[in-house]
Amino acid sequence: MRFKTSVRNIQTFSKLTASLSSLGKVAWVRLDDDNVRFTVIPETGTQVWASLSISSIFEDYTIQSAAPNNTIDLELSLPPLHRALKSALNATSASVRLTKKDGVPVLSFTIITNTISSGNSAGGFLHGTSDDPFGDNAFREERLDANMGRDREAVITQDIPIRVLTAASVEGIHEPRVRDPDAHIILPSLIQLKAISDRFTKLAMATSSGGTRSGLSNAANVPKLELAANMYGSLKLSISTDALNISSVWTGLNNPELDPRQIEDSGGLEEHPSTKLKAAGPDAWSTVRIDGRDWGKVLSVGRLGGRVIACFADEHALILYVYLSNYDDGVDDSVLTYYISSFSV
Incomplete structure (x- = not known):
């Protein structure tokens, strides 16, 4: 069983999870070759059945399982998923993969951001002893980049515990049957x-x-x-x-x-x-x-x-x-x- 992808639109994905988690804290997620589905069925209140095209939130999408259409069924908590996506809003890239940590299945988010490290802004100035503030001892010459902020890449990993569900356990889940609308x-x-x-x-x-x-x-x-x-x-x-x-x-x-x-x-x-x-x-x-x-x-x-x-x-x-x-x-x-x-x- 294998699943790995890059998040194409972090903002849309974050807004989606925020909306879903306001109605329920746990979601059933179905991944396959064609779609990504999120289902929220709280004990009371509104049910949500979301069917998303893969390209709407993901790219470089890889999935493999023994089930037809390479289907993988998961159960996960929405609040930590939303927190992970919020932390990635200003990221240069974000990817997610299905893996195990200490024997527990997780969705592992890898978030890459660029931070600016500030240099020593006063490091190029020396107090001279000459009465002439522009004398030879007032300054020392340095390389231009010594005092400039430099981009530094930061890699953040967040793991979301999940349950991998059997096909038999989700077989009976279906959308509510409602009569034709008026x-x-x-x-x-x-x-x-x-x-x-x-x-x-x-x-x-x-x-x-x-x-x-x-x-x-x-x-x-x-x-x-x-x-x-x-x-x-x-x-x-x-x-x-x-x-x-x-x-x-x-x-x-x-x-x-x-x-x-x-x-x-x-x-x-x-x-x-x-x-x-x-x-x-x-x-x-x-x-x-x-x-x-x-x-x-x-x-x-x-x-x-x-x-x-x-x-x-x-x-x-x-x-x-x-x-x-x-x-x-x-x-x-x-x-x-x-x-x-x-x-x-």
Whole structure:
């Protein structure tokens, strides 16, 4: 079993791990000849299934195993991975390989940085005894580089303990099964959406009975955001408590066209729930209710940029597809898929 690669885009990889670790501390990672997959399945809250093209984060990629497609399945802790990547943000290069240290499997990061070593800035000046400050004894001649900062290469190694998983142990892991969505819409800027969502949640928590003193840290007591979309380019975010009822509406958004080939098993485009919702007019909405704090963590993926499509299964679930740009033309998009269950009324 062998895996070694250079990190092509440290910043993107760091932002990805920061976003994933906000939702769960442990990830299942699948490496193979074609893709890199990260899966986060916390006990409660949003699940993330990320499928990345190799070129989006790696280069000089080498992998070998006895499994089909040279697949290697790993389990790792996300916080130390993110810390290693943060330490490499200003590096000239970073590489990672699968190895063992004291019999324990690890992902070993080798980070190379250039540091500037300062010379002795006063080393070329001597206090002369002559009354003439420009006399022969005032200075001594030296080589130019004696007092200049010089680049020095520093090599840092960070080892992240992992578990190498058997194929049988991950065979039953699969993405949640969700019925066909009633509405699908391209979301506005996630940074803007996060700012408004966080503000709504904080206001609701502050005005709820007893406020934070009553223990709103309990997930059952956290106010729920209501998110709704129609098939006429509108998105609505609202929250309601005994003391507060506020909402914000976006219009002019895009409802992307469905690919008929992808919905043949659902009876075709004419029978698709989104077609029926559109026929019901702009006042027909598909609605989900979500934990405001969890939603804020999901929206942290906005730091990666990319196009985001939200699919609403009314009163059931919200699925986000976050499409990231790839370096190489002709390579399939990297996509992060978020599954968020809806709370009942």
